[in-house]
Amino acid sequence: MAMVEIEKVIIVEGRSDKKKLESIISEPVEIICTNGTLSTARLDELVDELYDKDVYILVDSDEAGEKLRKQLRHEFPKAEHLYIDKMYREVAAAPKHHIAVVLLSANIDVHAQYL
Template sequence: MSDKVIIVEGNRDRRKVLSVLDEDAEIICTNGTIGLEKLDELVDRLEGLDVYILVDADDSGEKLRKQLRREMPNAKHLYIEPVYREVEDAPRTHVADVLQRANILVKTIL
């Protein structure tokens, strides 16, 4: 398992991140919401790893971000521009820029 974990909402978000990622990182999909039991398991499993939260810039994304912030206070929060609203709709270049600013390696040719 990689030392870096990126939490996203859905499979399309996961595919978008994978399309620009140029290092080994685990990408976890919450499928929009996450139950308390599953969240507790996730928190335990990710203890000591570099966790990044990249969710949509909408109400459901912000609700999930708040929940994850409470349970994983050391996670780093990454934000797409609100104009794109969803990670899957953001241009690959923008997603790459967001990841790169967090010192995550991205492909140079997009």
């Protein structure tokens, strides 16, 4: 059986964010955790790895998330930035239906039960 080439990549901050997205998304998507920060070496690796992929950035609506978003915006100028409502502050704290709507607006398939 041939391996499916994953075209979409979502960059998140933490493991809990990744687990939440994995439960909502219904298509093959690679989810990369930064664990809040990225070394220059790891960032360079990611730029090379993700060169021809559709990159989405979904980080927390807090100071650390905005700092990471700014860094990623510089390295991935063509990436699509996804935002959760500021009232939830963290991706992991946002309701699944809210995240599903955010993902769907970026043409990422989600399980129907979250809509």
